[in-house]
Amino acid sequence: MSDLFVDLDRSSPVPLYFQVARQIEQAIEDGKLPPGSRLDNEIHLADRLGLSRPTMRRAIQQLVDKGLLVRKRGVGTQVVHGQVTRPVELTSLHDDLVQHGQAPTTTVLLHEVVGAGDDIATTLTVAPGDRVLHTRRLRFSAGEPLAVLENWLPAAFVDLSAEALVERGLYQLLRSRGVGMRVARQRIGARRGTNEECTLLDERRGSPLLTMERTTHDDSGRAVEFGRHVYRASRYAFEVTLVDR
Amino acid sequence: MSDLFVDLDRSSPVPLYFQVARQIEQAIEDGKLPPGSRLDNEIHLADRLGLSRPTMRRAIQQLVDKGLLVRKRGVGTQVVHGQVTRPVELTSLHDDLVQHGQAPTTTVLLHEVVGAGDDIATTLTVAPGDRVLHTRRLRFSAGEPLAVLENWLPAAFVDLSAEALVERGLYQLLRSRGVGMRVARQRIGARRGTNEECTLLDERRGSPLLTMERTTHDDSGRAVEFGRHVYRASRYAFEVTLVDR
DNA sequence: TAGGTCTGTTTGTCCTGACATAGCTTGACA
DNA sequence: TGTCAAGCTATGTCAGGACAAACAGACCTA
Numbered sequence: 146m147s148d149l150f151v152d153l154d155r156s157s158p159v160p161l162y163f164q165v166a167r168q169i170e171q172a173i174e175d176g177k178l179p180p181g182s183r184l185d186n187e188i189h190l191a192d193r194l195g196l197s198r199p200t201m202r203r204a205i206q207q208l209v210d211k212g213l214l215v216r217k218r219g220v221g222t223q224v225v226h227g228q229v230t231r232p233v234e235l236t237s238l239h240d241d242l243v244q245h246g247q248a249p250t251t252t253v254l255l256h257e258v259v260g261a262g263d264d265i266a267t268t269l270t271v272a273p274g275d276r277v278l279h280t281r282r283l284r285f286s287a288g289e290p291l292a293v294l295e296n297w298l299p300a301a302f303v304d305l306s307a308e309a310l311v312e313r314g315l316y317q318l319l320r321s322r323g324v325g326m327r328v329a330r331q332r333i334g335a336r337r338g339t340n341e342e343c344t345l346l347d348e349r350r351g352s353p354l355l356t357m358e359r360t361t362h363d364d365s366g367r368a369v370e371f372g373r374h375v376y377r378a379s380r381y382a383f384e385v386t387l388v389d390r
Numbered sequence: 391m392s393d394l395f396v397d398l399d400r401s402s403p404v405p406l407y408f409q410v411a412r413q414i415e416q417a418i419e420d421g422k423l424p425p426g427s428r429l430d431n432e433i434h435l436a437d438r439l440g441l442s443r444p445t446m447r448r449a450i451q452q453l454v455d456k457g458l459l460v461r462k463r464g465v466g467t468q469v470v471h472g473q474v475t476r477p478v479e480l481t482s483l484h485d486d487l488v489q490h491g492q493a494p495t496t497t498v499l500l501h502e503v504v505g506a507g508d509d510i511a512t513t514l515t516v517a518p519g520d521r522v523l524h525t526r527r528l529r530f531s532a533g534e535p536l537a538v539l540e541n542w543l544p545a546a547f548v549d550l551s552a553e554a555l556v557e558r559g560l561y562q563l564l565r566s567r568g569v570g571m572r573v574a575r576q577r578i579g580a581r582r583g584t585n586e587e588c589t590l591l592d593e594r595r596g597s598p599l600l601t602m603e604r605t606t607h608d609d610s611g612r613a614v615e616f617g618r619h620v621y622r623a624s625r626y627a628f629e630v631t632l633v634d635r
Numbered sequence: 636t637a638g639g640t641c642t643g644t645t646t647g648t649c650c651t652g653a654c655a656t657a658g659c660t661t662g663a664c665a
Numbered sequence: 666t667g668t669c670a671a672g673c674t675a676t677g678t679c680a681g682g683a684c685a686a687a688c689a690g691a692c693c694t695a
Contacts, residue, residue: 158686161648162648186676187675200648200649217609217610218656218675218676219659219674221675222675224611331631332629333627333628355579362460362471365460365465366471367471368471378579382577384575385575387574387576388572405678406679431644432645441679462645462687462688463645464644464646464686465644465645466645
């Protein structure tokens with residue numbers, strides 16, 4: 146539609162295509178672009194905003210990748226029907242909770258530097274026996290236990306203190322060290338909790354738990370973290386958006 | 391590296407960037423580009439293949455999105471370390487199993503046309519009371535029960551026969567009708583199975599099950615399917631690849 | 636030796652221009 | 666009146682060029 150106001154700041158370090166995408170996304174969230182409504186065609190939009198067509202395309206493509214828009218050649222671009230759920234980004238549980246207005250707290254159950262076993266060495270691509278940091282934490286949200294987080298990190302991070310982990314969450318700590326996390330592979334499953342896990346999580350013995358194994362790689366392709374987490378199924382679920390291109 | 395052979399067919403309807411991406415991906419799978427190895431820079435690659443830089447960039451970007459490559463400005467493009475796991479695409483369980491060499495079979499437990507209740511009407515964006523197809527199927531793999539699949543489809547598909555569902559899987563059927571599925575939103579959780587579910591799935595009473603709710607939208611943004619599935623946690627898990635850009 | 640600075644490399648962003656192709660509409664023709 | 670073809674519209678693909686910014690390593694200085 147034409148009542149789509151977009152403010153562009155060409156002196157900002159934020160890329161133009163990103164500024165545009167962000168503001169269209171906002172318009173969708175605010176209901177200014179209701180589900181099913183059609184956007185102007187790329188050419189007109191680009192023209193109206195004083196942008197080139199490739200830049201405009203890139204902004205739109207970003208929202209298509211996010212699952213907010215859908216395009217069909219010869220027809221146009223439309224807003225997807227259905228509720229507004231925000232797709233999972235590459236964040237940690239800590240960041241997730243903070244963003245949803247929660248104030249997560251953490252207890253460190255274990256914090257030790259050990260030699261890497263064969264399996265951990267393989268997934269972290271380090272030599273067996275190399276020093277790795279092994280932590281186990283209990284994460285609370287709204288005063289209730291939510292998950293047991295067990296993580297292994299390669300030698301470069303063995304100096305991370307237990308106190309820091311209580312304060313800031315693993316991903317925030319890594320980011321503040323200049324680690325640029327790019328790719329994460331997750332495997333999500335379920336199983337009955339062990340007696341210890343159920344006790345920690347305040348669940349009845351034998352309760353079903355949601356499990357997640359994750360390996361995260363930085364922008365050099367190196368593994369920076371391997372995690373084995375269990376969540377209370379009664380209080381947590383993963384949301385994923387898949388897009389076909 | 392320079393021993394990367396790429397055959398281009400400019401008369402093919404397959405886009406050039408896709409041909410390139412596919413062949414680089416193949417080289418990675420074949421081990422010709424081992425984890426951690428660096429690709430030539432975009433300019434040289436584009437030059438060598440007789441392509442423009444944008445086209446070359448697009449091919450590389452596609453693999454970055456898939457989590458196979460990682461790039462860093464001023465440094466270059468590298469192959470991600472770690473095992474080759476295929477990321478989840480927008481497919482159904484049936485397609486997934488077939489692709490892994492399994493021969494899934496299906497039993498239809500329920501197949502009826504009913505009026506949409508309020509919740510189903512909302513998620514499918516149809517009017518309450520509209521006719522929808524409601525099915526419940528038991529999916530086997532390698533002779534063992536694997537999942538109970540409950541689905542609702544809007545009025546346009548109420549004529550899908552139970553026999554067709556046994557033969558071909560839901561997504562294949564939809565595709566053969568010209569439905570272009572684009573976006574799916576999934577919610578993955580866990581819970582204890584009901585007695586009926588455990589009986590169907592040949593699990594002990596009260597076993598933990600993996601649950602998935604999914605709404606799929608076509609290229610017009612309309613919902614074409616809502617599913618509520620439960621999987622045997624002992625025999626199935628979801629794999630997801632997240633990429634940060 | 637330790638520190639910062641410069642420089643080359645590589646990706647990131649943005650532009651203009653062109654043609655191809657899929658979907659829909661409209662109109663001509665049988 | 667029905668059907669097929671032509672044309673219009675919007676997105677898809679591709680080229681080539683320009684400048685900006687981040688990074689790593691060499692170099693130079695204190």
